[in-house]
Amino acid sequence: MHLRRDVFQAIADPTRRAILLLVASQSMTAGAIAANFDTARPTVSKHLAILTECELLTQEQDGREMYYHLNPKKMKEIADYIEPFRKMWDARFNKLESIMKNYKQKK
Amino acid sequence: MEHKTKIHAEEGQQTIRITREFDLPVELLFQAHTDAELFGKWMSHEYATTKMVMLETKPNGGWRFETKDPQGNLVFTAQGVFHDFVLNQKITRTFEMVNSPFDVQLEFLEFEKLANDRSKLTMYSIYRTPELRDQLLKLPFAQGLSMAHNRLEEIVSKLK
Numbered sequence: 137m138h139l140r141r142d143v144f145q146a147i148a149d150p151t152r153r154a155i156l157l158l159v160a161s162q163s164m165t166a167g168a169i170a171a172n173f174d175t176a177r178p179t180v181s182k183h184l185a186i187l188t189e190c191e192l193l194t195q196e197q198d199g200r201e202m203y204y205h206l207n208p209k210k211m212k213e214i215a216d217y218i219e220p221f222r223k224m225w226d227a228r229f230n231k232l233e234s235i236m237k238n239y240k241q242k243k
Numbered sequence: 244m245e246h247k248t249k250i251h252a253e254e255g256q257q258t259i260r261i262t263r264e265f266d267l268p269v270e271l272l273f274q275a276h277t278d279a280e281l282f283g284k285w286m287s288h289e290y291a292t293t294k295m296v297m298l299e300t301k302p303n304g305g306w307r308f309e310t311k312d313p314q315g316n317l318v319f320t321a322q323g324v325f326h327d328f329v330l331n332q333k334i335t336r337t338f339e340m341v342n343s344p345f346d347v348q349l350e351f352l353e354f355e356k357l358a359n360d361r362s363k364l365t366m367y368s369i370y371r372t373p374e375l376r377d378q379l380l381k382l383p384f385a386q387g388l389s390m391a392h393n394r395l396e397e398i399v400s401k402l403k
Contacts, residue, residue, distance in 0.1 A: 144381060218250055220383035226248035229263045229364075232285040236271045239281065 143214055146190045151175065152183050156192060156206065163196070163203040252380060257373045259380065261366040269362035273331045273354050283308070291318060302328055306336065323347070331356075338368070345379060346371040 147153055151173065158164065158172055170180040184204060187193040191210045196203045251260040265272050275281050279295035286293035290312065297307040302325055310319035320341035327335035334352040339345075348368050355363040370376040 144377075217381055218252060221380050222246065222248055222250045224383045225250070225261055225263075226246065227288070228285060229248055229265070231288070232272075232275050233265050233267060235281060235285050236265075236267050236275050240267075240271055 143190045143192065143210070144217075146186055146192060147214065149183070151180075152187055155180075155183055155187060156211075159193060159204050159206045163205045165201050165203055169204065252376065255373055257370045257376045259368045259370075259376060261368075262363065264357065264361065264363045266360060267362055268360055269331050269354050269356040272362045272364060276334060276352065286310075297322075300325065300328060302326060304328075323350075346375060348379075 147156070154173070155169060158169060166181060166184055169184065170177045173180055184193065188195060188204075191207055194205045194207050196205060248261065248263045251262070252258070275285060277298070277300045279298045282298070283292075283294045286308065287310075291310045292313075293308050293310045295306070295308045297305055299305050304325045305322065306325065307320065307322040309317055312318050321338060322341060323337035323339055325334065325336045327333060332354055334350075334354075336350050336352075337347050338350050339347040348370050350369075351367040353365040353367075355365070357363055368376075370379065
């Protein structure tokens with residue numbers, strides 16, 4: 137199975153982070169988003185494609201216009217990326233605590 | 244509910260701070276980090292067994308542990324050197340994953356007595372760059388993702 141582009145790679149880029157911030161306040165068309173940047177329109181389109189591919193943005197057709205929305209569910213997933221690291225240490229320390237409590241009783 | 248183990252990792256910095264309070268005297272908390280057998284026990288879990296193969300608890304002493312899967316294959320080795328060693332108070336050490344693209348990290352472990360049967364550990368890990376730190380923070384996340392992915396593949400293959 138082929139894994140899609142890494143979401144962390146997607147948010148590592150400052151322009152893409154700026155796009156996410158823009159779209160967070162309201163849904164926007166590609167044109168409206170591009171108007172906020174000095175970079176060429178095709179470059180902005182490429183960033184939008186990457187963000188959409190990673191499901192950080194979703195597209196919705198409204199008449200002739202295509203609007204970009206932020207996907208809050210995916211954003212939350214990224215915000216929680218530290219949680220597995222915390223859980224790993226928490227499990228280790230829980231084990232340390234129970235082993236040492238046993239050890240103390242045996243002494 | 245507040246978590247017992249807390250992780251502090253400010254954006255753009257290259258430090259991780261882990262804090263945890265234990266229902267243990269500080270002497271036992273410290274011993275869990277200096278006794279090879281005990282250390283191996285709490286670093287092991289059902290998917291992997293960790294064994295301390297070297298643990299010279301003194302300044303300039305070396306340490307090394309090996310982690311094996313249930314089939315006995317070596318899956319992970321880490322090693323480093325102790326720089327500072329103050330009984331029941333402080334350990335300063337380097338930490339390096341052998342055969343990995345990650346650079347060595349510097350670790351400060353501070354042990355604190357809170358009450359007779361209560362103690363606190365504060366652990367600082369310092370990485371070469373903020374980017375490297377973020378990569379390491381994401382390792383368990385990435386492993387979780389790939390484990391979920393493997394399970395999915397397993398289920399799908401059974402469907403065929």
